[in-house]
Amino acid sequence: MSTSILSHLDDGVMTITLNRPxxxxxFDQPMGRAFQQAxxxxxxxxxxxCVIIRGEGRAFCAGQDLKEVTSAASPGFKVIVEETYNRxxxxxxxxxxxxxxxxxxxxxxxxxxxxxxxxxxxxxxSAKFIQAFANIGLIPDSGGTYWLPRLVGMARAKAxxxxxxxxxxxxxxxxxxxxxxxxxxxxxxAVNALARTLSxxxxxxxxxxxxxxxxxxxxxLEDQLKLELDLQFQAAESADYAEGVRAFLxxxxxxxxxx
Numbered sequence: 001m002s003t004s005i006l007s008h009l010d011d012g013v014m015t016i017t018l019n020r021p022x023x024x025x026x027f028d029q030p031m032g033r034a035f036q037q038a039x040x041x042x043x044x045x046x047x048x049x050c051v052i053i054r055g056e057g058r059a060f061c062a063g064q065d066l067k068e069v070t071s072a073a074s075p076g077f078k079v080i081v082e083e084t085y086n087r088x089x090x091x092x093x094x095x096x097x098x099x100x101x102x103x104x105x106x107x108x109x110x111x112x113x114x115x116x117x118x119x120x121x122x123x124x125x126s127a128k129f130i131q132a133f134a135n136i137g138l139i140p141d142s143g144g145t146y147w148l149p150r151l152v153g154m155a156r157a158k159a160x161x162x163x164x165x166x167x168x169x170x171x172x173x174x175x176x177x178x179x180x181x182x183x184x185x186x187x188x189x190a191v192n193a194l195a196r197t198l199s200x201x202x203x204x205x206x207x208x209x210x211x212x213x214x215x216x217x218x219x220x221l222e223d224q225l226k227l228e229l230d231l232q233f234q235a236a237e238s239a240d241y242a243e244g245v246r247a248f249l250x251x252x253x254x255x256x257x258x259x
Contacts, residue, residue, distance in 0.1 A: 016052065
């Protein structure tokens with residue numbers, strides 16, 4: 001695997017680190033492929049119960065490495081957006097286990113939208129989010145035009161994208177864009193505490209919940225009720241459901257295995 005992406009598994013938590021700090025963890029195609037490989041490995045490994053995506057150095061991710069786009073050997077925007085970003089976003093959203101974006105610094109452009117595709121965003125107070133595309137004449141990609149109106153409403157989505165307004169993490173939390181803004185000196189422990197909590201929960205049930213919530217954003221109530229019925233049946237067949245019921249009846253904490 002390319003050194004532009006590092007991964008580490010500890011007690012059920014897979015940490016995937018974007019590791020090009022010299023360019024604020026901006027993506028080129030090799031990094032995109034390595035990122036997708038790491039996501040695939042996390043998705044397929046049954047011992048992984050939670051995934052953290054974080055950036056090395058001062059930034060979370062500055063989006064696309066513009067040197068790649070402007071080079072003579074550039075494959076062009078269509079290939080870069082599809083192969084580097086769209087394929088990554090699909091993997092994050094389809095992951096049947098929770099994904100945390102641990103945002104330590106600036107999350108700009110596609111970097112901001114990779115974070116928004118995750119299930120939880122926990123950011124340092126000093127971090128910033130910016131839909132920087134308008135500053136260079138582009139439109140938001142990597143799911144930005146999908147998530148933003150749903151998270152903060154159309155009026156705010158237009159302001160954030162068309163004016164490229166930077167947000168502090170506290171502002172992002174207050175408008176419902178992210179899960180949590182944390183003081184810089186408490187951020188590491190907050191990320192780890194959330195990951196530990198999620199990694200000891202009923203992973204299959206969480207994955208089915210994620211699937212249902214995503215589906216509910218674009219289908220009718222009747223279709224959603226049918227999906228809930230199907231997914232609930234799957235959850236009720238799990239070992240974690242049986243353990244959860246036993247623990248409740250025995251008045252003890254449940255010991256979930258993620259199956």
